[in-house]
Amino acid sequence: MRDTRAELLMQAETLVRGRGFAGFSYADLAAAVGIRKASIHHHFPTKVDLGAALVAAYAARYAAALETIRLDVPDGPGRVEAYGRLYLGGVEQGLGCLCAALAIEGEALPGRLRRDIAAFFADHLAWLEAILRAGQADGTVRGGADPAALARYVVATLEGALLMERLFASPAAFQGTLAVLVDGLRPR
Amino acid sequence: MRDTRAELLMQAETLVRGRGFAGFSYADLAAAVGIRKASIHHHFPTKVDLGAALVAAYAARYAAALETIRLDVPDGPGRVEAYGRLYLGGVEQGLGCLCAALAIEGEALPGRLRRDIAAFFADHLAWLEAILRAGQADGTVRGGADPAALARYVVATLEGALLMERLFASPAAFQGTLAVLVDGLRPR
DNA sequence: CGCAATCTACCTACTTAATGGTAGACAATC
DNA sequence: GATTGTCTACCATTAAGTAGGTAGATTGCG
Numbered sequence: 236m237r238d239t240r241a242e243l244l245m246q247a248e249t250l251v252r253g254r255g256f257a258g259f260s261y262a263d264l265a266a267a268v269g270i271r272k273a274s275i276h277h278h279f280p281t282k283v284d285l286g287a288a289l290v291a292a293y294a295a296r297y298a299a300a301l302e303t304i305r306l307d308v309p310d311g312p313g314r315v316e317a318y319g320r321l322y323l324g325g326v327e328q329g330l331g332c333l334c335a336a337l338a339i340e341g342e343a344l345p346g347r348l349r350r351d352i353a354a355f356f357a358d359h360l361a362w363l364e365a366i367l368r369a370g371q372a373d374g375t376v377r378g379g380a381d382p383a384a385l386a387r388y389v390v391a392t393l394e395g396a397l398l399m400e401r402l403f404a405s406p407a408a409f410q411g412t413l414a415v416l417v418d419g420l421r422p423r
Numbered sequence: 424m425r426d427t428r429a430e431l432l433m434q435a436e437t438l439v440r441g442r443g444f445a446g447f448s449y450a451d452l453a454a455a456v457g458i459r460k461a462s463i464h465h466h467f468p469t470k471v472d473l474g475a476a477l478v479a480a481y482a483a484r485y486a487a488a489l490e491t492i493r494l495d496v497p498d499g500p501g502r503v504e505a506y507g508r509l510y511l512g513g514v515e516q517g518l519g520c521l522c523a524a525l526a527i528e529g530e531a532l533p534g535r536l537r538r539d540i541a542a543f544f545a546d547h548l549a550w551l552e553a554i555l556r557a558g559q560a561d562g563t564v565r566g567g568a569d570p571a572a573l574a575r576y577v578v579a580t581l582e583g584a585l586l587m588e589r590l591f592a593s594p595a596a597f598q599g600t601l602a603v604l605v606d607g608l609r610p611r
Numbered sequence: 612c613g614c615a616a617t618c619t620a621c622c623t624a625c626t627t628a629a630t631g632g633t634a635g636a637c638a639a640t641c
Numbered sequence: 642g643a644t645t646g647t648c649t650a651c652c653a654t655t656a657a658g659t660a661g662g663t664a665g666a667t668t669g670c671g
Contacts, residue, residue: 255443257442385603388603393583396579398527
């Protein structure tokens, strides 16, 4: 019975992604996990500690998925499409991106969290830039464009699509945007 | 009809766009405007009332800007670029999109607000769809793609770019993404 | 016109509930 | 026997919202 911490992380992630970081309380989380409010402080002394642990776990899960995609999918557009599909689950479950939820809080966030989420995005950008560069090299991605700029454009489109299509509860529309995005990356 | 109300709307918008809807209080707003907390309730009985007024004012400002763009800019890509530049101010000021900030709150939001922000996005989508359709008709936008799908893709990219580039405080990167976006709309 | 009634915009002071967080007791376990 | 995890009980602070009042406009009307 050691997974209370894991359970806390899971439920807290759902709460943040569903209502924002300022939008849930330790009382909500305690109720979701079936524990007393004070017990949460044993695992995560402050809410910021919880936030940081949340981002770390979320980033680690994404990092693993990114590595899997690189190993399993050979071509540039295919990899970006697989990357985009990682966001799809959020639309289907009605949950936004954890780091987007935190990013919205912006200036109200402690610097530590702000740095963590910036690192989350920076990781994705670096991975995508490498993927796109490789795609340009092997001819599966259209050349001419700066891979770093392309990477930012890809993350932006997917984050924005998740944000909006969650509101409209429209996985189909999300997939439509993903299709437009991936198609635009192919050589002309 | 004093302009205390307008001042309240202005400062509240800054607060929401900077810290999220749940991330500020009437006390914060009162301090920003230089008024007592209770006086806010005279103008906006509840926080949800304030939120709705905020969205209405924000949507109206965008609607006016959209109309101006349609009148002033003749071609499809130019119009989309002008539309994208509306977001740029947010990046420069470190403020996100008001409706994105609310959308993040998702399920915690009263249905009324959720409907209002859905309508905000729906308005933009409808405008863009018309713009893109016209662009396809006059040959300034590449044909073949569904204008409705393209419109969703455009809004998603810009909302996402604002979200991310605000975090990185990088107007240049936002403009890079906008350039990629607009370029992809031109005929090949 | 004069003037009372009403309205507007703000105030101080308060309520109720929730917030994040703490203190310390108690079992179980290593 | 120390550590771990949970509990009850509490704290100070802050949240949104209310009660009731006041000074100054605005209005209705004899």
